[in-house]
Amino acid sequence: MADAVTQVDTPVRGASSPSPKGRGFDVKRLPGFATVAWMCLLVLYAPMLVLVLFSVNDNRSVTIWTKFSWRWYEEVINNEGIQHATVLSLKVAVVAMVVATAVATMAALATTRTRAYRGLPVVYGIINQPLMVPEIVTAVATLSFFALIKQATGVTGLGYLILAHTVFCIPFAYMPIRARLEDMDLTLEQASADLYATPWRTFRRVTFPLLLPGIFAGAMLAFVISLDDVVISLLVAGPGESTLPIYIIGQLRRGVTPEMNAVSTIFLAVSILLVTFFFVLARARK
Amino acid sequence: MSTSVPETGATAAQSAERRAVRTRWLLVSPAVVIIGCVGILPLSIILLYSLLEPAEYAGVVWTFSPEAWMGLVLERDIFDDTLGLSSAHLTIYTRSILQALFTTVLTLIFGFPTAYFIATRPAKERNIWLFLVTIPFWTNLLIRTFAIMLIVRDEGLVNHALINIGLIEKPLAILYTDVAVAIGLVYAYLPFMVLPLYASMEKLDFRLVEAGYDLYANRRRVLRRVIVPLVKPGVIAGCILVFIPSIGAYVTPRLLGGGKNMMLGNLIANQFGTSRNWPLGSAMALALMGLVMIALVIYVRNVTAAGQKSHG
Amino acid sequence: MSPDGKASQSGSAAVEAQRVTKIFGGGDDQVVALDDVSVQIGENEFFTLLGPSGCGKTTLLRLIAGFEHPTDGRILLGGEDISPLPPFQRPVNTVFQNYALFPHMTVGGNIGFGLEMLNKSKQEVDDAVTEMLRLVRMEELRNRRTSQLSGGQQQRVALARALAPKPRVLLLDEPLSALDLKLRKEMQIELKRLQNETGITFVFVTHDQEEALTMSDRIAVMKEGAILQIGAPRDIYDHPSDRFVAHFIGETNFLEAELLERKNGAAKVKFPSGAVLPASLPDAPISPGKVSVVVRPEHSRIATTKKDAVLSGTLENVVYFGTDTHFHFRLNDGAQFIVRMQNARDSGDDFTPGQELGIAVEADAVQVLRD
Ligand SMILES: Nc1ncnc2c1ncn2[C@@H]1O[C@H](COP(=O)(O)OP(=O)(O)OP(=O)(O)O)[C@@H](O)[C@H]1O
Numbered sequence: 001m002a003d004a005v006t007q008v009d010t011p012v013r014g015a016s017s018p019s020p021k022g023r024g025f026d027v028k029r030l031p032g033f034a035t036v037a038w039m040c041l042l043v044l045y046a047p048m049l050v051l052v053l054f055s056v057n058d059n060r061s062v063t064i065w066t067k068f069s070w071r072w073y074e075e076v077i078n079n080e081g082i083q084h085a086t087v088l089s090l091k092v093a094v095v096a097m098v099v100a101t102a103v104a105t106m107a108a109l110a111t112t113r114t115r116a117y118r119g120l121p122v123v124y125g126i127i128n129q130p131l132m133v134p135e136i137v138t139a140v141a142t143l144s145f146f147a148l149i150k151q152a153t154g155v156t157g158l159g160y161l162i163l164a165h166t167v168f169c170i171p172f173a174y175m176p177i178r179a180r181l182e183d184m185d186l187t188l189e190q191a192s193a194d195l196y197a198t199p200w201r202t203f204r205r206v207t208f209p210l211l212l213p214g215i216f217a218g219a220m221l222a223f224v225i226s227l228d229d230v231v232i233s234l235l236v237a238g239p240g241e242s243t244l245p246i247y248i249i250g251q252l253r254r255g256v257t258p259e260m261n262a263v264s265t266i267f268l269a270v271s272i273l274l275v276t277f278f279f280v281l282a283r284a285r286k
Numbered sequence: 287m288s289t290s291v292p293e294t295g296a297t298a299a300q301s302a303e304r305r306a307v308r309t310r311w312l313l314v315s316p317a318v319v320i321i322g323c324v325g326i327l328p329l330s331i332i333l334l335y336s337l338l339e340p341a342e343y344a345g346v347v348w349t350f351s352p353e354a355w356m357g358l359v360l361e362r363d364i365f366d367d368t369l370g371l372s373s374a375h376l377t378i379y380t381r382s383i384l385q386a387l388f389t390t391v392l393t394l395i396f397g398f399p400t401a402y403f404i405a406t407r408p409a410k411e412r413n414i415w416l417f418l419v420t421i422p423f424w425t426n427l428l429i430r431t432f433a434i435m436l437i438v439r440d441e442g443l444v445n446h447a448l449i450n451i452g453l454i455e456k457p458l459a460i461l462y463t464d465v466a467v468a469i470g471l472v473y474a475y476l477p478f479m480v481l482p483l484y485a486s487m488e489k490l491d492f493r494l495v496e497a498g499y500d501l502y503a504n505r506r507r508v509l510r511r512v513i514v515p516l517v518k519p520g521v522i523a524g525c526i527l528v529f530i531p532s533i534g535a536y537v538t539p540r541l542l543g544g545g546k547n548m549m550l551g552n553l554i555a556n557q558f559g560t561s562r563n564w565p566l567g568s569a570m571a572l573a574l575m576g577l578v579m580i581a582l583v584i585y586v587r588n589v590t591a592a593g594q595k596s597h598g
Numbered sequence: 599m600s601p602d603g604k605a606s607q608s609g610s611a612a613v614e615a616q617r618v619t620k621i622f623g624g625g626d627d628q629v630v631a632l633d634d635v636s637v638q639i640g641e642n643e644f645f646t647l648l649g650p651s652g653c654g655k656t657t658l659l660r661l662i663a664g665f666e667h668p669t670d671g672r673i674l675l676g677g678e679d680i681s682p683l684p685p686f687q688r689p690v691n692t693v694f695q696n697y698a699l700f701p702h703m704t705v706g707g708n709i710g711f712g713l714e715m716l717n718k719s720k721q722e723v724d725d726a727v728t729e730m731l732r733l734v735r736m737e738e739l740r741n742r743r744t745s746q747l748s749g750g751q752q753q754r755v756a757l758a759r760a761l762a763p764k765p766r767v768l769l770l771d772e773p774l775s776a777l778d779l780k781l782r783k784e785m786q787i788e789l790k791r792l793q794n795e796t797g798i799t800f801v802f803v804t805h806d807q808e809e810a811l812t813m814s815d816r817i818a819v820m821k822e823g824a825i826l827q828i829g830a831p832r833d834i835y836d837h838p839s840d841r842f843v844a845h846f847i848g849e850t851n852f853l854e855a856e857l858l859e860r861k862n863g864a865a866k867v868k869f870p871s872g873a874v875l876p877a878s879l880p881d882a883p884i885s886p887g888k889v890s891v892v893v894r895p896e897h898s899r900i901a902t903t904k905k906d907a908v909l910s911g912t913l914e915n916v917v918y919f920g921t922d923t924h925f926h927f928r929l930n931d932g933a934q935f936i937v938r939m940q941n942a943r944d945s946g947d948d949f950t951p952g953q954e955l956g957i958a959v960e961a962d963a964v965q966v967l968r969d
């Protein structure tokens with residue numbers, strides 16, 4: 001007690017020796033953290049930069065820089081295997097994206113902004129199930145299931161792969177749509193009903209336009225996720241159904257070539273573009 | 287309206303409620319049906335498969351056998367048919383668990399300061415950082431692993447540089463070792479640690495940190511006694527998000543580990559490929575899923591406990 | 599449901615709640631938000647629901663708008679039962695507390711939305727929007743995004759939007775609570791003006807008694823899901839029939855007295871001091887004997903003659919308020935009593951705490967309470 005009193009009486013240390021301007025005690029700073037952060041950034045981007053750099057290197061070596069050239073890109077564009085795989089990847093991704101986004105939008109409408117109802121936790125559980133099971137498990141389970149169906153019905157085709165992609169795309173599409181709906185003011189829809197709009201017109205004129213950025217964001221994620229998938233495609237795809245990642249992994253088994261750098265760079269660029277778009281949409285929310 | 291029996295408030299309410307319930311179920315049913323049939327039903331099929339005998343060329347024979355589940359850790363001697371511990375499998379399990387733990391710890395060590403640093407930036411700068419961390423999160427794992435491959439190969443950048451400066455004469459064999467896999471996993475899952483950590487640090491109330499300093503705690507103690515406990519849910523979420531995919535990793539060990547340094551994911555895939563033992567593969571997949579479920583339960587427990595503590 | 603629907607036997611009631619009960623939830627956690635509420639609101643009336651938080655004001659509005667269904671009872675609009683109608687078929691519009699302006703539409707788009715939904719022609723919608731913008735004095739903001747508006751402007755747009763379809767009844771749920779004091783005063787006047795110009799029935803919710811008193815034609819004071827008293831502001835203020843109402847609105851003095859046997863009409867109460875004064879009775883039947891009465895502080899003064907003094911006590915405290923002064927008394931029977939007197943130029947410092955003084959009460963100032 002007495003100590004506390006004397007301390008109050010002594011002049012405040014900071015006041016007697018003022019710290020240099022703008023260099024006061026920063027409560028948020030922790031020493032060394034900034035260094036680690038910059039290091040992480042370097043670690044995350046350096047390998048990708050190397051990949052991009054050597055994709056425009058006019059040399060078979062993927063280590064020694066000679067001079068700039070687009071030649072590997074030309075080879076990629078003229079490579080039939082890559083063309084094929086790209087078209088297939090896009091086909092699968094587009095269909096999976098459309099179906100998953102539509103289905104996720106509907107589900108999001110029915111699982112937000114209501115009082116908790118019986119069965120709601122189960123519905124959440126089901127929709128998020130693909131996120132909770134390791135990819136390899138989903139892959140072998142889906143493979144077994146499809147094998148059984150193929151055996152029973154004799155039907156084959158790209159449909160299986162698309163269906164498998166749709167399943168794991170749904171929770172990714174669902175996340176931003178649901179987030180958007182939960183941010184949305186319920187009274188807007190009530191205001192619309194109050195102003196003589198039928199439920200359908202309320203959806204079309206109020207709910208849907210406000211939800212659109214969320215739907216785009218969800219579609220974007222679904223598309224990226226489908227495009228990127230390796231494990232499930234690898235196990236589920238039938239013969240001749242190589243998506244781009246499957247094609248790449250197959251080529252890598254035979255050795256690292258500059259064409260792989262070029263095709264990877266293109267892939268990277270597409271992903272970054274889509275994610276940037278997603279970021280912009282997510283910020284449009286505010 | 288004047289001629290028909292007027293509906294009372296209560297029955298109007300009931301029919302409105304009934305309509306709402308019907309619409310609701312109509313809307314969720316496509317998602318539930320698709321995931322139920324193609325996501326959940328197959329899990330019960332591999333449960334069934336795990337109790338059957340393998341067919342000679344892929345698939346199963348429909349006779350009951352506990353062999354697959356025993357085969358998780360045991361193997362039959364080729365000569366005298368006695369059961370013994372399968373050292374090959376056990377090695378792979380141990381490697382998978384150690385690799386996953388190592389990845390989790392290392393990403394946490396790097397990710398925590400990074401997330402904290404990002405969360406304490408001014409808003410504009412913070413968005414740029416966040417964007418930069420999010421990009422690798424969503425870019426293709428295969429391609430990012432390939433990029434690592436370019437760096438650690440015998441003719442890769444690291445060896446090239448080391449030889450050039452005269453530190454070593456022959457290239458170090460990094461690719462196709464456990465070290466390469468570890469590097470690849472940490473690289474792959476670092477953003478998975480940073481983002482959830484960031485999410486909880488963003489909500490951190492810095493008045494509490496100020497209170498800590500005010501009560502004579504130094505930086506280290508504020509970190510240990512105030513910041514870490516407050517962002518614990520984020521730490522747990524990050525660890526789960528890294529641990530689950532890394533224990534079942536397939537692409538990274540396949541590209542960077544080669545055949546000798548397989549992990550559980552590769553072992554399972556092999557049972558459905560070259561090894562042609564679907565029941566064993568199914569049993570292993572289910573065991574892995576069990577492990578993940580345990581991790582998730584621990585997560586949920588911890589998070590709810592943390593939530594209760596902060597409210598209580 | 600035509601907006602000009604025929605008059606019914608219930609006379610001129612624009613909206614009527616008949617024995618409405620609303621129960622939320624079920625089982626253990628059920629909440630009785632409205633308990634057997636009946637009220638008639640007339641055409642062109644500015645009707646206010648006043649009461650503390652959670653008393654069921656919003657619930658009653660939402661029942662009229664159709665966002666909730668009554669558990670029991672009926673809601674009539676112009677004499678017709680609208681219980682089965684969904685919100686979008688009721689000629690009733692709401693001004694939401696947070697305004698609920700559509701962020702993806704312009705000011706004009708918001709205001710025209712209702713008419714558009716009623717399938718009016720584009721011309722009609724445009725004209726109505728123009729008219730409404732003029733009414734709320736915002737002509738130049740027609741093409742603005744609603745997010746670029748100030749609080750007061752948003753408020754006006756919300757009003758214009760709800761008025762544009764010319765509803766039979768306009769429901770306003772604490773529409774001014776988000777505004778600062780100065781803007782609130784302005785909007786109070788604005789609202790009154792709009793109601794006069796449009797002639798639409800306003801049902802207005804507030805928990806601000808001053809707002810209720812200044813704006814309303816009639817006020818319903820609510821408590822715990824029930825309406826305690828309905829009346830004109832003066833009525834409610836001067837003749838509260840209930841302890842809660844008296845307490846909720848304005849400052850007041852509660853006293854014990856004895857209601858005397860009624861002789862030819864006028865009721866009289868007798869105070870412990872022996873003084874007998876005429877008193878107003880509440881609507882409810884009440885029997886002679888011990889009763890509680892209220893006297894507003896401004897209806898009493900410090901007695902100058904012994905004859906005037908109905909009560910007497912010790913002056914404990916004098917609080918000066920500029921326009922008037924409050925004198926806090928401790929009565930001889932221990933109760934508190936406040937006298938409020940206007941400050942004239944020559945009054946004021948004659949009284950000092952500790953003095954024993956008499957208190958006079960104006961004729962007709964004594965109100966007997968129910969129960
Ligand atoms: N949807 C609902 N579910 C359950 N209870 C509700 C619901 N809506 C209102 N209530 C309850 O009904 C009672 C009356 O609520 P209401 O919103 O009508 O009060 P209010 O008078 O508008 O209060 P305030 O002045 O705070 O807005 C409260 O006890 C409230 O908790």
Ligand SMILES: [Mg+2]
Nearest residue numbers: 655656657771
């Ligand atoms: Mg309310």
